[in-house]
Amino acid sequence: MVDGSKRCKACDGTGILADQEGWQYRCSVCNGDGIYNRADASTTARVMEVDENNRLLD
Numbered sequence: 001m002v003d004g005s006k007r008c009k010a011c012d013g014t015g016i017l018a019d020q021e022g023w024q025y026r027c028s029v030c031n032g033d034g035i036y037n038r039a040d041a042s043t044t045a046r047v048m049e050v051d052e053n054n055r056l057l058d
Contacts, residue, residue, distance in 0.1 A: 025056055033037040 007013040014055035015034040018024045026032035030040050035041070047058040 006035050006037060008034055008040075019056065021055070023055060 008015075008027060010029040011027035011034060013034040014051050015027050015030065015032040017026050017027050027034070028046075030036045031043075051057055
């Protein structure tokens, strides 16, 4: 279990996010480790690719 103060709030420490259809993918906020730290804060945002149905391609 991840320490509460360092837990990624986007994925709740699981490292996995899901869209409305239930497709699961690696958390882009903490890079999939469930821990949000300074290295994650300094990472720049990246544009994710989507398919014709606007689903994320990971």
